[in-house]
Amino acid sequence: MLLSRQQRMRKECRTTYMPSTQQFCTFFIDGHCFGASVAMVKEVIQFQPITRVPLAPDVIVGLMNLRGQIVSVMDLRRRLEFPERPFDQLPVNVVVQAHDSAVSLLVDEIGDVIEVQEETFETPPVTLQGFARHMLRGVYKLPERLLLVLDIERVVDLENFTHGSVAAIGTNLYKAHATESARRVQ
Amino acid sequence: MDEIVKDFLIESKENLDRLDQELVKLEADPSSKELLASIFRTIHTIKGTCSFLGFAKLEKLTHTAESLLARLRDGELSLTPEVTSGLLAAVDAIRLMLAAIQETEHDGGEDYTPLIARLADLQNPLALASKPPVESPAAPLALPTADSENAKPVQEASAVPPVLDEDLADPSKLGGLLLQRGLVTPRDLAQALHQQEIGRKRLGEILIEQGAAHPEDILAAQRALESRNPEAAVETIRVGVTLLDRLMNLVGELVLARNQFLQLRNRVQDAAFLPLSQRINLITSELQAEVMKTRMQPISNVWNKFPRTVRDLARNCGKEVHLEMEGQDTELDRTIIETVKDPMTHLVRNAIDHGIELPEIRKQAGKQPQGLLMLRAFHEGGHVHIEVTDDGAGLNRSRIREKAIERALVSRLQVDRMSDREIFELIFLPGFSTAEKVTNVSGRGVGMDVVKTKIEKIGGTVDVHSAEGKGTTIRIQIPLTLAIIPALLVTSGGERFAIPQVSLLELVRLETGKAIEIVHGAAVYRLRGRLLPLVYLNSELGLVTHPLRETSDAAVSIVVVQAHGCEFGLVVDEILDSEEIVVKPVGKQLNKISAYSGVTILGDGHVTLILDIPGLARRARIISGSQDTSQKSNHPEATVVTGSQAFLIVESGSRRRMAIPLSLITRLEEFPLSSIELAGRHEVTQYGGKVMPIVRLSRVPSTGGSASTVAVPDDLLQVVVCSESGRSLGLVVDRIVDIVNETLTIEPPGHRAGVLGSSIIQRRITELLDVPALIHEAPASASEPPATDEKGV
Numbered sequence: 005m006l007l008s009r010q011q012r013m014r015k016e017c018r019t020t021y022m023p024s025t026q027q028f029c030t031f032f033i034d035g036h037c038f039g040a041s042v043a044m045v046k047e048v049i050q051f052q053p054i055t056r057v058p059l060a061p062d063v064i065v066g067l068m069n070l071r072g073q074i075v076s077v078m079d080l081r082r083r084l085e086f087p088e089r090p091f092d093q094l095p096v097n098v099v100v101q102a103h104d105s106a107v108s109l110l111v112d113e114i115g116d117v118i119e120v121q122e123e124t125f126e127t128p129p130v131t132l133q134g135f136a137r138h139m140l141r142g143v144y145k146l147p148e149r150l151l152l153v154l155d156i157e158r159v160v161d162l163e164n165f166t167h168g169s170v171a172a173i174g175t176n177l178y179k180a181h182a183t184e185s186a187r188r189v190q
Numbered sequence: 191m192d193e194i195v196k197d198f199l200i201e202s203k204e205n206l207d208r209l210d211q212e213l214v215k216l217e218a219d220p221s222s223k224e225l226l227a228s229i230f231r232t233i234h235t236i237k238g239t240c241s242f243l244g245f246a247k248l249e250k251l252t253h254t255a256e257s258l259l260a261r262l263r264d265g266e267l268s269l270t271p272e273v274t275s276g277l278l279a280a281v282d283a284i285r286l287m288l289a290a291i292q293e294t295e296h297d298g299g300e301d302y303t304p305l306i307a308r309l310a311d312l313q314n315p316l317a318l319a320s321k322p323p324v325e326s327p328a329a330p331l332a333l334p335t336a337d338s339e340n341a342k343p344v345q346e347a348s349a350v351p352p353v354l355d356e357d358l359a360d361p362s363k364l365g366g367l368l369l370q371r372g373l374v375t376p377r378d379l380a381q382a383l384h385q386q387e388i389g390r391k392r393l394g395e396i397l398i399e400q401g402a403a404h405p406e407d408i409l410a411a412q413r414a415l416e417s418r419n420p421e422a423a424v425e426t427i428r429v430g431v432t433l434l435d436r437l438m439n440l441v442g443e444l445v446l447a448r449n450q451f452l453q454l455r456n457r458v459q460d461a462a463f464l465p466l467s468q469r470i471n472l473i474t475s476e477l478q479a480e481v482m483k484t485r486m487q488p489i490s491n492v493w494n495k496f497p498r499t500v501r502d503l504a505r506n507c508g509k510e511v512h513l514e515m516e517g518q519d520t521e522l523d524r525t526i527i528e529t530v531k532d533p534m535t536h537l538v539r540n541a542i543d544h545g546i547e548l549p550e551i552r553k554q555a556g557k558q559p560q561g562l563l564m565l566r567a568f569h570e571g572g573h574v575h576i577e578v579t580d581d582g583a584g585l586n587r588s589r590i591r592e593k594a595i596e597r598a599l600v601s602r603l604q605v606d607r608m609s610d611r612e613i614f615e616l617i618f619l620p621g622f623s624t625a626e627k628v629t630n631v632s633g634r635g636v637g638m639d640v641v642k643t644k645i646e647k648i649g650g651t652v653d654v655h656s657a658e659g660k661g662t663t664i665r666i667q668i669p670l671t672l673a674i675i676p677a678l679l680v681t682s683g684g685e686r687f688a689i690p691q692v693s694l695l696e697l698v699r700l701e702t703g704k705a706i707e708i709v710h711g712a713a714v715y716r717l718r719g720r721l722l723p724l725v726y727l728n729s730e731l732g733l734v735t736h737p738l739r740e741t742s743d744a745a746v747s748i749v750v751v752q753a754h755g756c757e758f759g760l761v762v763d764e765i766l767d768s769e770e771i772v773v774k775p776v777g778k779q780l781n782k783i784s785a786y787s788g789v790t791i792l793g794d795g796h797v798t799l800i801l802d803i804p805g806l807a808r809r810a811r812i813i814s815g816s817q818d819t820s821q822k823s824n825h826p827e828a829t830v831v832t833g834s835q836a837f838l839i840v841e842s843g844s845r846r847r848m849a850i851p852l853s854l855i856t857r858l859e860e861f862p863l864s865s866i867e868l869a870g871r872h873e874v875t876q877y878g879g880k881v882m883p884i885v886r887l888s889r890v891p892s893t894g895g896s897a898s899t900v901a902v903p904d905d906l907l908q909v910v911v912c913s914e915s916g917r918s919l920g921l922v923v924d925r926i927v928d929i930v931n932e933t934l935t936i937e938p939p940g941h942r943a944g945v946l947g948s949s950i951i952q953r954r955i956t957e958l959l960d961v962p963a964l965i966h967e968a969p970a971s972a973s974e975p976p977a978t979d980e981k982g983v
Contacts, residue, residue: 053796054797055685055796055797055798055799056685057780057783057786057799058683058685058731058732058733058785059731059732059783059785060779060780060783061779064779064780066797067777067780067789067797067799068797069791069795069796069797071439071440071443072439072440072442072443072446072791073439074774074776074777074789074791074797075777076777076778076779076780078779103778105777105778105779107777107779160778160779162779163782
């Protein structure tokens, strides 16, 4: 029973989530280690001057000039509902390319690019509740810590994945997600 | 997909577009050997490549088309409209197959046997009965360019004997031309060519050295060659659009880096540094200008497909149309070209379907049976003007009027008072169509409004001019480029913003903010007697939160802007400078915010938001979401609740209070009683060079009936000038009381003319005036400008 579940999970990992080898760009937010697929990360740069955008949702800190390209800057702490970053701490820009537009994610600190073993993959633990759960693909159990893998497409999609709309628009997605993880837990 | 297939697709697509044009041209000029040769060549190329790539169906079709063309070329067949249609159908089929190849890498499952049979039938000897007078028999040599292409390697290879083969006589080469002109002897030429092969010298030089020809002759011949073959002189390569955009971005960055570099110049003491920095400066500017040019494309890119469209449409409608195009080289920004494509097509279709009449009707009207459709494009005053003119029936005013009423777009009352221009404007209303029946060409009632919206979206305007029986001209005016627009930079709440120059009217600086009047949180300023609603940019954008209660003594900067015909003042902290800015789109995460139309990067590398003035106006409720609220308010059925709106409260006769919507008021004036004149039974005055009717509010509604004028001190009348759809009306009031911003609950008044109903404002019963009705009931003749041609009777 246990074996078959693992096998099924591995198969799913292979087909739906993970190519055979996965590399992640890692970064830290409020002490947690997050990862984004290297294929989506364009570059990592130090903090840049930002133009404030009045009336914008507050996860969008503003706009920055990335060598002539205008990039929206999103505070990942706010997006994932972590407490605000201390004032004296300068964030780092992780520029990701999602769909057609580039978005810069503000993180506390940047980590290494790491390669992970598929065997260590798990879906988000049920104990991890709240809104942030919908933006996680899953967790890799690294020897020293857990690597939380972000679904970048969802992170930058403010239309369908905002706090209010997950309940309304994303119900089906949420349901699918919930039943899937419930099934896995059994 | 294979690289070679991709190349084939791109090349064939261009060739097909040319084919369309050439076939239509050929129909007009069937004797042109060159056109026929070019068409033949194109089809031949496609056939050759697709057989090589193994697209059997495509090959079969092209082969049939080619044989038909071969017979035409050899003069065995004459070009009839049927043949042209057949060939055009073949071009369409090829296009479909190419699209299929692009998607599936196979030439599609469609069955083209009927078409192939039709093409085969067309070359049927029966058709030979009408054999045309052929001036020259089969003349493969009359295909100069085709031969010259084949000839190239041959000529280069003719290293050995000084024997003159026919390739040497090719007049598209220098030697051949000289020979043709009899300036060299064949012997000399052959010898020179031989020399050219051995040595590295050019043919002309050798001939001169040998004394076989005069230098002048050779120069003249060279010049003739260059002018004859312009395509050969200009070399082009294909570059992806994304690459060009990227280049454009990088150049922008380079300009910024250059600017910083130039600032450094003052600090560096090295003598070599100054000239170097100047050089970099120059090169960068030049590079920028050149890269900008790559975005420009001639309008012929859009127009090229029109000869075909016009021919097909005209044949469908049974009309004869001659298409003329002027200013095809007029260049436009790539993005604008894309946007005008559909509106242009629509206008052309309209002109043929609605504008140009059937040949018999044209004859009856004393016109040429063939209609003329004229496309013109030219640059003027930083704009591109495009005109679509037809010499057809023109717009039928009464029919437009009837249709507009029938479709409940306007009321009969409104239409009766409209000028010609305003009536023509009706065709741009959504849902308007005068076509008697829906054809597959036009008549569905979606169209002109889309044309107008599309053009206005890119900052352009559309105008109609029409004379009944003579034709219609639609004039489009669009900016040269969307990418770069002039804008005014302002600051508000510590941030910089750009306001596009198109929405800018004037700049006003008040030395003291006390001149601003604030009523219930709504600020207005009397700008030359006219009430200007004010919007504080910082509070509108949420940069400050405290509501406005009173004005401070500090100086105020107002940017007067307009959106959809409404003027309002934008209060900003500081007015900086105007600058040419490069517009970039706002990211997906932010495009829901209606306050911005784009983003730009300023000279110092700073990212700045571009304000969307119409969007801001909507946010601030200067203009309502739907623009025709005033028309709807004509029919109060029961209790009506208006949206929050600003009203001017006036008093008139026996302390009656009345409210006038602020949006309809253009000015507050004082007229001496003596300036009021009588026209018939109506009071009028001269205002702005026009005759403006005057209505005394004390007589509205006509309850009193007495002519007793209310005593006005100093014989000065307080007049509120209202206007709607181009007509003005002066309302004489006793006193202007206040301006309120309120949501009114209106009780219907029974039915009294001129009054929509009453409401309670500031604990007083206040009547809401129906200004549009008052304006329309005012004498029509008085509201028209004097001296029109109907006057003579």
